[in-house]
Amino acid sequence: MTNDILIAVIVLGVLGILFAVVLYIVAQKFKVLEDPLIDEVAEVLPGANCGGCGKAGCRAFAEACVKQGNMDGLRCAPGGNAVMAKVAELLGCSVEQGEPQVAVVRCNPSCKGANRRSNYDGLQSCAFQNTLYTGESGCPFGCLGCGDCVEACQFDAIHIDPSTGIPVVDANKCTACGACAKACPRRVIEIRNKGRKERRVFVSCVNKEKGAVARKSCDNACIGCGKCEKVCPVSAISINDNLSYIDFTKCIACRKCVVECPTHAIHDVGFPAPAKKAEAPAEAPQEPIKVNITVGEKVEIPANN
């Protein structure tokens, strides 16, 4: 009886030692040399694996950082300056302090709903709807409202506003990782600087059609008239393909263009509400004037009373 136990213990013990030796040899033989720095860098990163840096995940970003040895062209948007400083410290290099950024939806919420021309009941995917047709609003450039961006967001920072059908970004949660901008098949979402005191001005339209055509698609479309370009004191505004664009690195948020824009396509965010004006009765929404025009025909445009 005691013998049996003894034999079992010895056999198992010998086997254990034998395997330990084999495993040790194999582990030494096939050892993968990895810079321990990678682990340290990965530890510092947020670990959201959002893909905003263009790498497969946080680990891949850490590997790229360590391999490169410096931070040129690499940036972890969700981590922001704090994380980047820590990574730079680990690598022993310097890093440029970036401006805090945020995702901006460049489509006018007021163009939806009222102007709906068709009813889409297919697969709720912007990428798919984009291959079929222009979308419910009839604008070939605007937001489709199926929420591919909402699905892409790892930080719960973007949601579709049910009243307008257009996504709204929660600036406090948004890390500017750019996942939503990549998911949008129409490139409606742009990553822009948050701006001083979180005040920013942007053209809330991406329609590149000619003015008259764009206006037919949406009452608030940028028609590329150039008024904003003329009024801008720091020449931050440029017009390409009938579309105005405000360079956020130059913009001083003076809001002259916002006042000037005839279609209210330029939006300002983060400014305090104008005093007193809130009490003034809201202007009754005007019916868009509809005129059937055949090309080449002389028409009189009804006066806008």
Next chain:
Amino acid sequence: MKTFKMGGVHPEENKISNDAAIEIMPVGKQMVVLMNQHLGAPATPVVQKGDKVKVGQLIGEAQAFMCANVHSPVSGTVLKIDTCKDAFGISKPAVYINVEGDEWMESIDRTPDIKRECTLEPKEIVAKLKEMGIVGLGGATFPAHIKYSIPEGKKAEYLIINAAECEPYLTSDYRVMMEHAEEICIGISILRRALGVPNAYVGIESNKPQAIKHMQETARQFEGIVIEPLKVKYPQGAEKQLINAITGRKVPSGKLPIDVGCVVSNIGTTFAVYEAIQKNKPLIENILTVTGKELPSQHNYKVRIGTTYNEIISHSIGQLPETTGKVISGGTMMGKAVVNLDAPTVKGNASVLVIGEKEARRAPETNCIRCGKCMHACPMGLEPYLFSALVRTGKTEEAKEHNILDCIECGCCFFSCPANKPLLDEIRLGKNRVRAMMAAKK
């Protein structure tokens, strides 16, 4: 009766416009001719603002390989060359023409006499098809001159003519067969000559007994035209299914019909070929069905290309019924909903189909119960429910391995699904992703 081996469904036929003879639609005041009416690159406009054009004059020239000529459907003055929104709201290059009179090119033979003899060599036939801007009228609008230029090392053995018209509602092919059988047979003989094949097979679904009888009687006067009655099953008229039904051959995954020695053409195309080769008439007219259960009358029209949907609707039925839910270009299975009724019609448009509000709506989606109906319905032997899951979870690579690109988008899976899952939508999205992935890898 012959049919394809795998899958298929039988939707309600609804061929309610069968007995409406083809009428001629009058020409409007202004025509907008899109330069991109075919599969491939848009044609390049060769006219300028202020130019006078005649009916049948070349206004868009094919400069790319995959492209087809575009001719003026009307006579008048070129107003401008600009963009125009197509039926789906997408801007495309177009030529605007102010209609003045109806003056045709002198080269076009407008007499009603039927010309039987064709002495052109195969290469000359193909060149003329290119010149006349002929494209396949079965739906894909594939340029005909490319289809009939057989690549070297390959040989066509069968010419198959698709007259199945398996789509519900559509009757334009049926009307053409009833009214222009002789012209069709001459067109088929010309195509046979172009390919050098002994026999042409015309597949007609057996729900058109009069067309079968009429075509059989006419085909007797011609050499090498065989009429094949086919079982009523959708998608009988799909290229690969028709080849399978008539020859028993199977086009392997990723291959073309010519790889199994087959060339498939639509019956409408053969009529266009006849007119192009024998009468020098370019493709400037469509034969299309105006139909719908809620419409006061059913019609089949010969319409100049460039006529807008609104013009067709106002001429045929006055205005859309109030209960209209959708206007579809094409049949209920593969057609696309038109969102811009001011858009001009293009080559290959086969119908203006008006669907009532109730019918147009999709039923609410529920969960997949793995019943496998979609697999049984799929004529390509694919697994639609699997694609649905793979696409929803973003497994593009895996979807490709399960041959998602073989899908012919016939819609049988969606039609048969008891859970109303948008299977076809998901598969199309998956196909787009796979194509994007393959393009990125190159």
